[in-house]
Amino acid sequence: MSETSTSKPTASTASVTSALLRYRVLAWITGLWLLLLVAELTLKYGFDVDALDFVPIVHGWVYFVYLIMAVDLAIKVRWPAGKIVWTALAGTIPFLSFFVEHQRTKEVKQQFGI
16 A cells, blocks of 8 residues: 555544644643653652652643643654654654644644644
8 A cells, every 4th residue: 555545644634723722732642741750750850859749740640741741742743653652752752742742733734734
């Protein structure tokens, strides 16, 4: 099968636009909470300060919602499995979610003419 026939999206432009917006918002929120998690772990294990104990729990839940939004977008635009996995992992590595969000947004906007 050719590349164009397997990756042809079936969703409307409006549903892709709203899914992209949700994904972008969650990518940024996840990235920010991940940076806060790094700060919390640095304080906890580097300086023995337990001031931000809530951060790991919040980041976990935010990451869970990020995964849902990423999969929602992936289904609408028909990403291959490797791209879905890479996008999902982006929320676990500091600063990577910002970079991957920018890449995915650029790709989807180009693909749909948004």
